Amino acid sequence: MKRFNIFLGLLTKHHRALGMSFLSLLIAGGESLFSNVVFQCPCNATWNLPYSLFFVLVPALVLFLLGYLLSSKAKHMMTGCWAEDQKDTSDKPGPGKCSRRAKRCCKIVCSQITWSASVAPFTWIAVALLGGNYYECGVSGSVWMQKSLCSTVLEQMFNCSEKVVQMPCQKTNPTKSEEIQGILKMFRAHSQMIGWGSVAVIMFFFMLAKFCPLFSSQFTFLQLKFQKIYKKEEKKMLTTELKRHATELAQRNVKCFFENVFLDSVKIPGSDEWKKISVVIDFTDPAYTVLHEYLNKQSPERQDDHQRSVSH
Known part of the structure; x- marks a missing residue:
């Protein structure tokens, strides 16, 4: 049982990395299935290139949008990202303008979520x-190739262009010449070199996206670790409180309707409070979360109000 708890703890700790790894394996398996079963090169001078690009780029676009x-x-x-902030009079939305909140949304969406x-x-x-x-199918339809x-x-080959277009369909032909076999191997080598080069470039940019925010962070490594734990616990407790208050409000309204009685109202934050804890903050803000920032701003105001009431 102890070993199982240790294993479960490791899964919980590294669930994001394990999820990404499982997703990559699932995509690799799906691509292999598409490549060997669904994809059938038309071996036509007009359709080879667009057909191959369609099978490569459209599933990638679908996966991107699904993400x-x-x-x-x-x-x-994105919720309320383009909504007009009435307090932000210096930069009202209009022709050619974006609200400050929309700019912050675009900044975080483009930097974090898009990656x-x-x-x-x-x-x-x-x-x-x-x-x-x-690649074999697409490049065989390229006029340049x-x-x-x-x-x-x-x-020296007769009808050379037509032969090049037909090459992907001759992979399983046992009578194909050594020249055609060598060209297909060259196509595959080009594709694999471009593939590994793409992997290296992508990993480099992912590394930059991972470490660049750390370079400009106002927090130390231990503070960032504390912030991560705090965000997790705050999200868990906030979800619990949301469910509890929503249940209490639902029970109160249903009981008032069926029993025709008026009960005490359930304390729920107003619209302004919801907006304040739902805004987007910059990476450089000293607060750990939006709720933390909101309460930090509210504390001095409440202390001032308390001091005024005491003095009176």
């Missing part, structure tokens, strides 16, 4: 290039 749809952080950031949503499509594209099937091969390797 946004499944992101709870994106929903939080997270890009993991799945980048994985799809990289695995597709490492497989080589899409046809001219290059027909002027060098296949100079």
Whole structure:
């Protein structure tokens, strides 16, 4: 039982990394299925290139949009992002203008959520290039590649351009010539080199996205660790309180309706309070969360009000 608890603790601690790894394996398996079963190169001069690009880019776009749809952080950031802030009179929304809140939303959405949503499509594209099937089909329909091969390797071949277009469909043909076999191997090598290069570039930019906010952070490493724990606990407690107050309010309203009695009202924050704890804060703000910032601003005001009431 102790070992199981240790294992469960490790899963909980590294659930994000494990989830990303599982997602990458799932995407790699899906791409392999698409590449070997669904994808069938038309071997046509007009359709080879667009057909291959369609199979590479459209699933990547779908995965990217799915990453946004499944992101709870994106929903939080985008809710009311373009709503007019009446207190922000210095930068009212209008033609060619964005509210300050919208600018903050765009900054965080573009920097954080977009990178997270890009993991799945980048994985799809990289695995597709490492497989080589899409590249073989697409590049065989390229006019530039046809001219290059027909002027060098296949100079003596009759109807050279048509032969190049038909090459992806001859992979399973046992009678194919050594020249065609060598060209297909060259296509696959090009695809794999581009794939590994893309993986290296993507990992470099992900590393920058990971460490650049740390370079400019006002917090120390232990403070960031404390902030992470605090956010987790605050989210857990806030969810519990939301559920409790919503249940109390529902019970009160239903009871008032059926029993025709008026009960004491349930204390719920007003609209202004909800807005204040739902705004987007910058990375450089000293508060750990929006709720923390809101309470830090409220504390001095409440102390001043208390002192005024005592003095009177």
